[in-house]
Amino acid sequence: MILIWTGLLVFVLALLAFDLGVLHRKAHVVSMKEAILMSALWIALGLAFSVFVYYGYEHHWLGLGSTVDSVDDAINDGQSAMIKYLTGYVVEKSLSVDNIFVIAMLFGFFAVPAIYQHRVLFWGIIGALAMRAVMIVVGAALIAEFHWILYVFGGFLIITALKMFLMKTENSDPNQNIVVRLARKLFPITSRYHGEHFLVRAGTPASQESEVPGSPVEPDEAVSKVKPGTLMLTPLALALVMVETSDLIFAVDSIPAIFAITADPFLVFTSNVFAMLGLRSLYFALAGMITKFKYLKPALAMVLLVVGVKMLTAKWLKEVLGEYFNFYLLGVVLLILATGIVASLLFHSTEEKTG
Numbered sequence: 001m002i003l004i005w006t007g008l009l010v011f012v013l014a015l016l017a018f019d020l021g022v023l024h025r026k027a028h029v030v031s032m033k034e035a036i037l038m039s040a041l042w043i044a045l046g047l048a049f050s051v052f053v054y055y056g057y058e059h060h061w062l063g064l065g066s067t068v069d070s071v072d073d074a075i076n077d078g079q080s081a082m083i084k085y086l087t088g089y090v091v092e093k094s095l096s097v098d099n100i101f102v103i104a105m106l107f108g109f110f111a112v113p114a115i116y117q118h119r120v121l122f123w124g125i126i127g128a129l130a131m132r133a134v135m136i137v138v139g140a141a142l143i144a145e146f147h148w149i150l151y152v153f154g155g156f157l158i159i160t161a162l163k164m165f166l167m168k169t170e171n172s173d174p175n176q177n178i179v180v181r182l183a184r185k186l187f188p189i190t191s192r193y194h195g196e197h198f199l200v201r202a203g204t205p206a207s208q209e210s211e212v213p214g215s216p217v218e219p220d221e222a223v224s225k226v227k228p229g230t231l232m233l234t235p236l237a238l239a240l241v242m243v244e245t246s247d248l249i250f251a252v253d254s255i256p257a258i259f260a261i262t263a264d265p266f267l268v269f270t271s272n273v274f275a276m277l278g279l280r281s282l283y284f285a286l287a288g289m290i291t292k293f294k295y296l297k298p299a300l301a302m303v304l305l306v307v308g309v310k311m312l313t314a315k316w317l318k319e320v321l322g323e324y325f326n327f328y329l330l331g332v333v334l335l336i337l338a339t340g341i342v343a344s345l346l347f348h349s350t351e352e353k354t355g
Contacts, residue, residue, distance in 0.1 A: 005266075008269075027115050027119060029114045030118055032285065035281050039278055043278055045277075050082045057077060057081035057082075067264075070150075070263045072314060072326075076264060076267075081264070084267050087261050088261050089274060091258065092272050094303060097282070098300050099246060099250045106239060110238060116193070117284075118284075121243070125279060128244065136268050139255055140268065153308075157311065158312075160308075179241055179245050180242065183233065189235070192234075193235055198237040198240060199232065199234070200234055201229050202228050202229060202230040257304060293340075295343040295344045295347065296341065298340065299337055307333075
């Protein structure tokens with residue numbers, strides 16, 4: 001298994017290097033066309049990986065499919081592993097869309113120039129992958145040792161879904177976030193952006209191409225008190241910290257969601273990785289259309305509710321629906337998301353005609 005994990009990590013790092021070193025070597029504003037093409041490429045790559053999953057588990061390459069999946073107490077063959085991977089991928093990808101709403105709000109609050117948004121997202125995704133890897137390892141260990149933790153995860157997902165239905169978070173103020181407040185107390189922060197830098201030395205002039213005031217940082221009078229040469233955070237660093245924080249919060253929801261589908265660490269991690277890799281491009285493709293998706297958030301809440309119920313009733317569902325019950329779950333998730341998207345577009349179209 002060490003070889004398969006090493007190969008996976010090398011492959012993911014190569015993709016990230018290609019993304020940053022080739023596709024986005026120079027900072028630029030990502031156009032809608034570029035974002036849609038890149039989103040299609042990442043989605044195609046994520047779906048294509050399911051072919052590797054099928055043959056890897058069917059033929060037990062490098063130990064894949066050699067242990068019992070504690071979610072349904074069965075060893076995954078090629079077909080079951082592929083269905084679980086695709087279901088996990090769709091769930092993680094759909095939940096990441098909710099994260100996009102928050103990221104758009106954060107970028108607006110910190111007035112992040114469009115030319116540097118990709119850089120924040122890139123490093124944010126790397127940090128997110130590292131955090132999720134740790135959470136997956138811990139979660140898998142807990143499930144292996146305490147099977148009843150699955151029911152705790154299921155109950156948590158149901159509670160989270162109900163909170164998403166009932167609570168409104170659109171007007172949250174990052175100024176009140178404890179991470180932002182702590183960063184301001186611990187580090188001096190510049191009042192303007194300095195190109196694509198997260199850290200600068202005091203006395204460094206702000207980049208002319210990014211003379212955008214950072215509304216949430218301390219005024220110039222406070223910055224002027226810092227000794228020349230002192231390392232300072234830029235507003236871009238604050239935006240990165242908040243993106244990482246928001247993903248950590250969303251990971252608390254999404255990691256239990258994938259464990260409702262499978263406890264196989266390889267399937268859990270790969271479905272997360274390929275869903276996250278396309279988040280940057282998906283953000284630029286959807287950021288301008290966020291207001292059109294009025295019913296997407298309720299649809300995502302319903303997905304969490306369905307997945308949570310599935311986690312609590314997995315054994316009963318398997319008896320009633322048979323061994324392909326995970327395939328039916330995939331269909332239900334896709335149907336819920338499609339309904340949310342179509343309803344949102346119809347509502348937006350009707351609103352435009354009457355408005």
